[in-house]
Amino acid sequence: MSSKPHQRPISPYMLGPYYRFQITSLLSITSRLTGVYLTVVTAPLAIIWLLALVFAPDVFVAMQGFLSGWVGKLLAFGTVFSVAYHLANGVRHLAWDTGRFFSKPQIRQTGYLMLVATALITVLTYWVAA
Amino acid sequence: MSGTIEQWWMQRLSSLVLIPLSLWFLWAGASLAGADHAAALAFMQHPLNALAAVLMTTIGLYHAQAGILTIVEDYVPGNALPKFLMLITRLGCGLGMLAVLGLAAKLLFGA
Numbered sequence: 001m002s003s004k005p006h007q008r009p010i011s012p013y014m015l016g017p018y019y020r021f022q023i024t025s026l027l028s029i030t031s032r033l034t035g036v037y038l039t040v041v042t043a044p045l046a047i048i049w050l051l052a053l054v055f056a057p058d059v060f061v062a063m064q065g066f067l068s069g070w071v072g073k074l075l076a077f078g079t080v081f082s083v084a085y086h087l088a089n090g091v092r093h094l095a096w097d098t099g100r101f102f103s104k105p106q107i108r109q110t111g112y113l114m115l116v117a118t119a120l121i122t123v124l125t126y127w128v129a130a
Numbered sequence: 131m132s133g134t135i136e137q138w139w140m141q142r143l144s145s146l147v148l149i150p151l152s153l154w155f156l157w158a159g160a161s162l163a164g165a166d167h168a169a170a171l172a173f174m175q176h177p178l179n180a181l182a183a184v185l186m187t188t189i190g191l192y193h194a195q196a197g198i199l200t201i202v203e204d205y206v207p208g209n210a211l212p213k214f215l216m217l218i219t220r221l222g223c224g225l226g227m228l229a230v231l232g233l234a235a236k237l238l239f240g241a
Contacts, residue, residue: 008134010204013167032201039194046155047187047229054236057167068164076163080156087152090145097142121156129160 027111031089034082042079084121088114137196144193151186158182180237187230195223 012018019025052060066072092114095101101110158179164172173179198219206212 008203013205032197035194035197036201038190039198043187043190043194043226047233050174050183050187050233051229053167053170054233060170062184063168064164064166076159079159081194083152083156087149091149094142094145099224125156128157129163 024107024111027089027114031086031093032088037078038086041075042082045079047074058116072130080122080125081118084118084125088121091117091126141193144189144196147185147189148193151182151189154182155186159234172236177238180234184230184234184238187233188227191223191226191230195219 049060049063052063067076092101092110095110101107141158158173162173165173199216202212202215202219204213
């Protein structure tokens with residue numbers, strides 16, 4: 001049963017006193033954090049937004065108002081950044097899954113490349129919105 | 131453990147499909163920021179956007195559930211707490227799927 005924990009090898013704690021701090025572990029944990037943000041904040045917001053759009057126009061108008069306020073803008077920025085980061089690092093992971101870019105310098109280089117891609121996707125999204 | 135390979139492949143497959151879908155999500159979000167109800171509804175009722183929204187939310191929820199379950203397995207010690215968090219995760223994602231079902235009926239088929 002998949003609900004039984006710890007039947008596959010689990011990942012080690014890469015932060016805290018066990019390992020020396022490395023940029024690669026920060027990039028990795030941020031990937032998980034953005035995934036959690038997208039699940040806990042973005043997914044409920046997006047689904048409620050869609051439900052309101054289709055079933056409750058007055059709630060939709062209120063939501064659009066909320067999203068144009070500063071809290072809403074902050075949540076939206078978190079969403080855009082998280083999608084961009086999780087997407088860019090996800091592509092990096094998919095490349096690793098095919099056995100490519102696995103040398104130590106390549107892991108570093110693709111990490112920086114992923115950060116550049118994240119920034120580009122984020123800026124591009126705001127440019128489209130403007 | 132049965133289904134481990136299938137699970138691994140489903141996570142990768144959902145990631146792959148979510149590449150274009152998440153780009154669509156950013157584009158849609160950017161296009162609809164500040165839009166009024168009529169404009170947003172017209173956008174979402176376009177068959178391609180409706181299809182993308184339904185696929186984005188269902189596959190996104192599946193991917194999110196798989197990811198959160200993995201994180202709970204990795205970081206939450208003990209027996210009861212991880213089981214509780216996994217249950218909450220499944221319930222939340224299941225609820226989201228139900229909502230999307232209602233959306234799909236309305237957006238895609240106008241029911």
